[in-house]
Amino acid sequence: MGTKWAERASRFVTGRLRNKLIFTFSTIVVLIVILLTYLSYRQTVLINGQNYLVNNQKLIKLVNQNLDRYIGQIDDLSLSPRNDTEFMDSLLSGDYLDQVYIQNQIKNMFYSRDDIEKISVYTPLTKQGYTISRKTVNLTQRLDNETEQSAWYREAIRGPKFRSIEPGAQGTAASSSEWLTFHRVLINITNKAPLAAISITLNDREFNKILLDAADNPEEFIGIFDESNQLIYKQGMDRTEGHYDFLPYIKDREGEAEYSNWSSDNTNFVLIDHISQVYHWKLVKLTPVAVLNQAASNARTLNLVVGGGLLVFFIIVIVVLSNAITSRLKTFSRRIEQLGEGNFTLDYEFKGTDEIAQLSKKFNQMVVNINELIAERYEIKISERNARLRALEAQINPHFLYNSLQAISTEAIIYEMDSIHLMVDALASSLRYCIKDGETVRLSDEVEHIRHYLILQHARFGTRLHVETQIADQALDCMIPKMSLQILLENAIEHALEQMSQAIHIEITAAVSQEGLRLQVKDDGPGFLPERLAYVRNSFNDHYLDYQDEIGLKNLYSRIKLLFGEAAELTIASEPGHGAEIRMDLPVRKEVRQYVQSTDY
8 A cells, every 4th residue: 555655655756847946946945844843942941941951041040049048047037046145044033033034035926927937946055945936826735754855955956056947847938827937056155065955847838939930841940958957948840759869979069059950750850959048958850851952842832833824835836837838838749749649730839938938949940940940951962962972073082082072061051050150160070180190199189089980979968978077287298199088088978878768977097107107087987897807808818919900999908009019008997887998008109100010920
């Protein structure tokens, strides 16, 4: 089934011109839409990423600074009883009035802020515990033997600042009534003995205001860690499963927020962190890269939808335009078919000034010219027969043929047949070159002869024949056997171009080195068959005087040996399907030398 659809698609694309136009322009539109969508997506990702990093670095830094100030306020509040001399004296007394004063001061402290959920005060000397909270409202007093055994109390006693911070509800925002507890131990300055332990439990009312804009996506993770990397608070989707491996890599960067890339469970994150300058709390924000690129993905989807709509619209326009263009071409094609059947009447001409109308006019002119050429054909045949008779009568004298070619060239000029004039001139020049005396010629003369020869070959093979010449200037005055370069070129045409339907490229090079002159003809045709290549090479190994009556490469091999001696070489390199390369190496000679038989043979 897939093969049939592929064949149908191939026939559709390679069939009518209309289908080719539709396919080509539709492909261009699709590529443009895809390219613009991709570039837009990449640009959006880049801009969103840069904006996200810049804005969130500033935001995280600001939030952590505000958090520092907020904890500083609670710290100051926990130290405020230290400045109340009567309160500190009452801690050492068991008098009823002193106890009442302590209770009143605790109430004043409790009601001074809305974010205080509970305050507990413990006096080690009297073992009394005072507690007031939003749930109980009334202050309670009891004998407390547990506080001194608690971990936070021991931490505060041993700490340099006599304080301890304890997260509520395991560092999450699940319980808004007890977000964080700030413990403070008041000591006797003289002997460092504890006088009171104050525990202030905070709700998240003020904290939520501070953290309001820090995270606006439920898939983002916000974490607050104290100086010892203990989790104080977290919000959002925690993909770390409690393993915060990134914490050791967070460094204090002079109060500035920084970002880095981090991966967990095959998920890539952008990590933005900041360490507060006072309490050294770490504020961390983890955002999945997929969430960061969501806006760009949405824009890409929108662009694809819009691009799809534009694609449908353009295909409709292309179909309409293609039909409008190809309908006239179809009519023109039928007219050409009629011409091929021998109908030379001019019965139709396209109106307008576009290319098809101009082509129609040129076609009609061509029909007129063909009619004229048909009429002239009989005259040419008569002239040709007369010329043959005269040539026979003159016993095909070469000079007579040359003069006749000049006459034909003049006739072509009169009738404005430039191509015929060019070919006849080329043929006349080749004939004159062939009949002139001398066994050797300058390479420049041979190159000029090849130019005329190629004019005739191009008339025969058209654009299938591509010849490139690279002749060094110092090689132009060197002497070579006459017609030798033509033989090499004819061999390439015969064994390459005439054996295939595709175009071939022939490269002719000539260069002079310390070893001598090297002429090289290389083609990209099918190459020599192994049997043919072996036969030609074996013929080179035989005595060259045996092949003086041969033509082609064997004749050329004999001539260069006779004219230039053993220093001359003719070599062939070829592989089936990879072209052929023929090199002719000759001693450098600058003067014309007539043929002299070597005394060695």
